[in-house]
Amino acid sequence: MPVGVCVITGFLGSGKTTLVNYILKADHGYRIAVILNDFGAELGVEKMLVQQDGVDGDNASRTLVEDWVELNNGCVCCTVKGSLVQTIEGLLEKRKEMGEKFDFILLETTGLADPGPVARELWVDDELVEEDGAVLDSIVTLVDASNIEKQIEENKEATLQVAYADTILLNKADLVKAEDLERVKARIAAINAEAEIVVTTRSSVDLGIVLNQGTVAGGGCGRKPYAPASSVHNSDIRTVCIATSGFLDGESFQNWLEDLLWERRNAEGGADILRAKGLVYTAGSDKRRVLQAVREVYEITDGPVEENSDEVMNKLVFIGRNLDEDALAVGLKSCVARD
Numbered sequence: 001m002p003v004g005v006c007v008i009t010g011f012l013g014s015g016k017t018t019l020v021n022y023i024l025k026a027d028h029g030y031r032i033a034v035i036l037n038d039f040g041a042e043l044g045v046e047k048m049l050v051q052q053d054g055v056d057g058d059n060a061s062r063t064l065v066e067d068w069v070e071l072n073n074g075c076v077c078c079t080v081k082g083s084l085v086q087t088i089e090g091l092l093e094k095r096k097e098m099g100e101k102f103d104f105i106l107l108e109t110t111g112l113a114d115p116g117p118v119a120r121e122l123w124v125d126d127e128l129v130e131e132d133g134a135v136l137d138s139i140v141t142l143v144d145a146s147n148i149e150k151q152i153e154e155n156k157e158a159t160l161q162v163a164y165a166d167t168i169l170l171n172k173a174d175l176v177k178a179e180d181l182e183r184v185k186a187r188i189a190a191i192n193a194e195a196e197i198v199v200t201t202r203s204s205v206d207l208g209i210v211l212n213q214g215t216v217a218g219g220g221c222g223r224k225p226y227a228p229a230s231s232v233h234n235s236d237i238r239t240v241c242i243a244t245s246g247f248l249d250g251e252s253f254q255n256w257l258e259d260l261l262w263e264r265r266n267a268e269g270g271a272d273i274l275r276a277k278g279l280v281y282t283a284g285s286d287k288r289r290v291l292q293a294v295r296e297v298y299e300i301t302d303g304p305v306e307e308n309s310d311e312v313m314n315k316l317v318f319i320g321r322n323l324d325e326d327a328l329a330v331g332l333k334s335c336v337a338r339d
């Protein structure tokens with residue numbers, strides 16, 4: 001079984017390190033490797049702290065294996081292929097030599113990072129996913145409740161971090177009034193209606209919410225009621241959810257998707273899809289299938305077994321810019337197989 005990688009992102013000062021420290025101190029018994037993105041350091045290295053099994057929550061008794069791994073570019077969030085993957089491979093290899101395995105890998109990005117390239121790199125690297133490798137589990141975004149509105153206005157990365165999230169920790173709740181918190185929550189949901197939003201202070205969160213989500217690998221469609229697209233105005237990145245019933249023609253669906261993800265992205269005013277997830281049924285198979293896409297990279301895999309399989313309903317979620325909900329709905333419908 002590959003190890004799940006949880007990408008922890010969020011704007012500068014939102015509480016990422018606080019979350020990592022919280023996870024490392026919590027008494028959960030998991031073996032977790034943390035890859036810290038030491039962006040500020042001039043050394044050009046990443047520091048890895050490995051929490052070993054069997055700790056009792058007391059810091060003094062914790063064994064921390066410290067390791068310094070030189071990366072070619074000094075930053076795990078850079079788009080240069082190789083460094084991040086090599087780091088994780090090296091980490092996994094080392095643990096294998098020691099006869100141990102990780103339960104999870106946490107990857108903390110820098111506050112100014114666009115998590116898209118990191119997610120894509122983890123996701124598409126087949127060598128990583130092989131047996132005993134690593135696979136992207138989920139993207140957790142920390143949001144500073146007291147500053148996010150301004151950050152979204154001023155920084156595209158802050159918006160992208162919200163857009164890519166599977167789970168959003170609306171942190172620093174102690175610094176804002178209840179009514180402000182509701183407004184901020186609505187603003188975030190307007191960018192990403194699909195992510196679960198959890199209000200936190202000092203990044204204290206039930207670890208079950210952060211670890212082992214399987215959201216990226218297993219599909220997250222339909223976890224939450226969707227905000228209607230018409231309720232979205234404040235940001236040019238928004239979420240659109242569409243659904244249509246009946247088995248899809250697999251080839252038509254794939255062609256439609258590739259046109260959306262590959263061709264129209266480059267067209268003037270075309271939809272710029274950052275993230276797509278969905279559950280679809282294709283003719284010839286009674287299995288539900290999971291669509292996952294991060295920008296132009298996508299995959300369709302067999303989905304989890306469904307309890308109530310009477311309903312053949314295809315559901316897709318798109319997060320991005322210039323999304324035309326009606327056109328998307330018509331496009332999906334046109335992929336339904338004719339008898």
Ligand SMILES: Nc1nc2c(ncn2[C@@H]2O[C@H](COP(=O)(O)OP(=O)(O)OP(=O)(O)O)[C@@H](O)[C@H]2O)c(=O)[nH]1
Nearest residue numbers: 011012013014015016017018111171172201202203
């Ligand atoms: N009041 C308050 N302060 C918090 C909370 N969470 C974190 N902080 C503080 O905010 C500061 C920044 O937190 P960090 O965890 O370092 O944030 P970060 O996202 O890792 O920051 P960068 O690495 O700069 O991107 C620290 O002083 C934390 O103690 C919170 O919920 N409430």
